[in-house]
Amino acid sequence: MRDLTRLPKAHLHLHFTGSMSVPTLREIAATRGVRVPPALLDGDPLRVPATQRGWFRFQRLYDAARACVRSEGDMRRIVDEAAAADAAEGSVRLELQVDPTSYAPFVGGITPAVEIVLDAARTASAAHGLEVAVVVAASRTRHPLDARTLARLAARYAGQGPGEVVGFGLSNDERSGDTQAFARAFRIARDAGLASVPHGGELLGPEHVDTVLTTLRPDRLGHGVRASEDPATLDDVVARGVALEVCPASNVGLGVYPDTAHVPLRTLVDAGAIVALGADDPLLFGTRLVAQYEAARSAHGFDDAALADLARSSIRASRASEGSKWRMLAGVDSWLAEPAPGDDEAPA
Structure with missing residues (x-):
């Protein structure tokens, strides 16, 4: 079995705050004099039921971590460390997702917040030898007009390369808000050439996947695993060429599946879906990207050729330039x- 840290891969589902390591959060919190819940610092993966109460606990912990990030220096550190961690695991492309409204009060507004992340992404790309681009994400818990504002802001920085905005997302509990109400924001993003990358199909089932497909017209779907529960929905995902950002550790941590073996990775791949593995929020779920590939190997029986295909899918589903994709795919080969x-060992 080949070393998975040497397999070139693209990481397409990683959240800004959730990318932090426990030591980094501990240090930032101590510097700010902020007390954080012990569950964020004990190193144990979060396990909650797939209920509103379970999500509330997850969101409360995430918000507590986010509340520690209060300066440009904190933001730059998070981007740099996320890039360094991914590069160490063989990532050649990272598309980091951020909602700038959370950090705007500390840096002078949402525009400076985006510009700080983009500049940090350019610097980290050069320092760590991978491409770091950004997905700007709106929250379902805020008004759809806020999402339109973020989509217009994202459009100003649209591009393909390191330190540019490549996509527009929609995060938070998919049971909240009216999906259709965010369609206008996604049209603004698409018109600017940005990828449509909303969350969907993790906490809600195939019916919501159908809604997201028809109203937000995603290029990639954050999670999407529960499309596997309805053959017609899964066929539609495949026919549309929508890539699924599958995050096994998140699925287990949020109680969607009891363990990694029950995540329908094999079902999705066998149906012809484009799958890109992601770590989602390592701070809470305890594992980074390579662990998701290791799970595909150990829990689902993917051999090295199949793992290489997953890596190729992640690269093709990224918004890297065609030249960069060619180089990255050659690395997989x-x-x-x-x-x-x-x-090379002689037979016994």
Whole structure:
């Protein structure tokens, strides 16, 4: 079995605050004099039921971590450390998702907040040898007009390269808000050439996936695993060429599935879906990107060729330039062409 940290891959589902390591959160909180819940610092993966109460606990912890981020320096540190961690795991492309409204009060507004993240992404790309781009995300819990404001802001910085905005997302509890009410914001983003990357199909089932597909017209769907529960919905996902950002640790942590083996990864891949594995929120769920590939290997029986296909899917589903994709895909081919450990040993 080849070393998965050397497999070139794109990371398309990682949230800004949730990307922090426990030591970083502990240090930032101590510097700010902020007391954070012990559950954020104990290193144990979060496990909650897939209920409103379970989500409330998750969101309360996430908000407590986010409340510690109160300066430009904190924001730059988070981007740099996320890039360094991904590069160490073989990522060649990271599309980091951020809602700038959370940090705007500390840096002079949502525009400076976005510009800080973009500049940090350019710097981190050069420092760590991968491409770091940004997805600007709105929250379902805020008014759809706020989402339109963020979509227009994201459009100003649209591009493909490091330090540019490549997509527009919609996060938070998918049971909240009216999905259709956010359609105008996504039209603004699409008109600017941004990828449509809303969350959907994790806490709600195929019916909501259908709604997201028809109203927000996603290029990628954050999670989307529960499309597997209805063959017609899954066929529609495949026919539309919508990539699914599957985050096994998140699915288990939020109580959607009892363990990694029950995440329908094999079902999605066998149906022809484009799947890009993601870590979602390592701070809360306890694992980063390589662990998701390791889970595909150990819990779902993916061999190295199948794991290479997952990596290729992630790269193709990214918003990297065609030249960058060609280079990244060549790296996957090189990884698979290497002898696996033990291949050169003489038979007994």
